[in-house]
Amino acid sequence: MANLVVSNTCNLHCSFCFARDYLHDQSGAAPFLSPEAYDKRLDFLARSGMDEVRLIGGEPTLHPGFARLLGRALERFAKVVVFSNGLAGEAVLAALEAVSPEALTVMINTSASGPTGVLSEQEQARRAAVMRRLGRRAMAGYTIASPDFDCDFLLALIHETGCRTSLRLGLAQPAPGGKNAWLSPRDYPAAGERIAAFALRAAGQGVRVELDCGFVRCMFSQASFDALMRANTRFVSNCSPVLDVDLDGQASHCFPLAGKFTAPLSASVRAQDLRERLGQAVRPYRLAGIYPECSSCALRLAQECSGGCLALTIQRFHPANFRLRLPERALDEPLES
Amino acid sequence: MTPACYLCPAPLVTWVTERGCTLVVNEENAEAFQMTGFNEVLWDCLVQGFSYAKIIQIAAEMRAGTPAVADEMVQAVLREWRELGLVRIEGQAHG
Numbered sequence: 001m002a003n004l005v006v007s008n009t010c011n012l013h014c015s016f017c018f019a020r021d022y023l024h025d026q027s028g029a030a031p032f033l034s035p036e037a038y039d040k041r042l043d044f045l046a047r048s049g050m051d052e053v054r055l056i057g058g059e060p061t062l063h064p065g066f067a068r069l070l071g072r073a074l075e076r077f078a079k080v081v082v083f084s085n086g087l088a089g090e091a092v093l094a095a096l097e098a099v100s101p102e103a104l105t106v107m108i109n110t111s112a113s114g115p116t117g118v119l120s121e122q123e124q125a126r127r128a129a130v131m132r133r134l135g136r137r138a139m140a141g142y143t144i145a146s147p148d149f150d151c152d153f154l155l156a157l158i159h160e161t162g163c164r165t166s167l168r169l170g171l172a173q174p175a176p177g178g179k180n181a182w183l184s185p186r187d188y189p190a191a192g193e194r195i196a197a198f199a200l201r202a203a204g205q206g207v208r209v210e211l212d213c214g215f216v217r218c219m220f221s222q223a224s225f226d227a228l229m230r231a232n233t234r235f236v237s238n239c240s241p242v243l244d245v246d247l248d249g250q251a252s253h254c255f256p257l258a259g260k261f262t263a264p265l266s267a268s269v270r271a272q273d274l275r276e277r278l279g280q281a282v283r284p285y286r287l288a289g290i291y292p293e294c295s296s297c298a299l300r301l302a303q304e305c306s307g308g309c310l311a312l313t314i315q316r317f318h319p320a321n322f323r324l325r326l327p328e329r330a331l332d333e334p335l336e337s
Numbered sequence: 338m339t340p341a342c343y344l345c346p347a348p349l350v351t352w353v354t355e356r357g358c359t360l361v362v363n364e365e366n367a368e369a370f371q372m373t374g375f376n377e378v379l380w381d382c383l384v385q386g387f388s389y390a391k392i393i394q395i396a397a398e399m400r401a402g403t404p405a406v407a408d409e410m411v412q413a414v415l416r417e418w419r420e421l422g423l424v425r426i427e428g429q430a431h432g
């Protein structure tokens with residue numbers, strides 16, 4: 001899978017957004033992907049053997065030609081996934097409604113609530129209306145940015161709007177500059193307890209929780225993990241190159257690692273090549289994890305846990321910065337200039 | 338005029354303390370090194386900014402050896418790290 005950035009602007013600017021720096025840095029550039037560049041991205045997906053197009057931003061539905069982007073994708077691919085804040089305008093919503101639920105998933109981040117963390121009543125009503133009209137095309141998501149998060153409101157929203165009875169939970173991860181709000185691994189165990197309790201309540205109401213990337217096994221006590229399993233929660237501790245392709249045609253391992261590990265989208269490159277290249281670049285960091293214990297953890301060595309988000313792992317590392325004056329006898333090889 | 342020479346890390350070298358080892362990564366060639374024992378202590382001395390004399394003193398105490406033996410051991414490890422591309426020598430002429 002690969003995500004295509006089609007817009008680097010957003011109408012919410014949430015505190016936890018890991019694309020915040022990207023949006024800010026790109027503020028002087030054209031904010032939307034051109035039709036020509038978009039077609040080249042689709043060529044890339046096709047030659048990579050992918051059957052779905054995943055559109056991200058910023059807010060992808062703000063693209064002025066969004067309906068055309070959607071149509072072009074569906075001409076060539078079986079499925080489209082749109083990652084949105086759920087505040088789409090009427091024209092976009094009409095275009096989305098015209099696609100069958102089997103061919104479209106709109107992942108709506110219901111925690112997207114702008115810099116203040118609170119949506120206006122109008123915005124809340126709009127999001128609910130969008131979810132209602134999209135019905136089974138919509139799937140709710142929620143980003144956990146605090147250990148005392150509360151997303152119980154979603155259970156009623158899911159049933160009231162008729163969207164899919166699955167809920168994707170993600171952990172707020174640090175952006176490359178780390179200026180966004182993200183959940184510290186110190187808070188993972190507390191968040192884990194809440195997630196497990198919520199998953200059980202959700203299951204009791206017919207909603208299945210799916211955990212996104214970056215979760216680690218040890219954030220759940222055995223009792224909590226058992227609860228997750230009883231609730232049929234999807235838990236796969238993984239961290240692999242998603243490939244987020246930005247407006248400039250640079251593919252990154254994922255947004256939190258954008259700018260650090262990137263590779264250009266050339267005319268012939270395939271996703272497999274980029275994954276291999278980016279995977280190779282980050283490989284040495286895979287020996288570590290988000291905690292000092294990860295590198296010697298049995299669950300990690302048994303590949304039952306990825307060690308958590310690589311952006312968090314890399315953040316633990318210090319740049320080597322020393323300058324040791326050597327005695328003349330110390331090294332006998334010629335000096336470098 | 339005798340040039341002073343300095344031991345510095347290669348440009349894209351990072352490190353982290355793990356439980357039981359120090360992990361050193363050289364991004365330039367995508368390599369990682371798990372340092373334990375004497376090598377881990379030596380790396381720690383470098384990032385702490387200790388002088389060469391102090392490093393030799395620590396190495397001698399650690400291995401219960403003479404300063405001369407410790408000096409040889411330290412030099413051997415530093416030479417190995419140079420060959421691995423983790424550190425490099427920079428020369429600087431005295432004023």
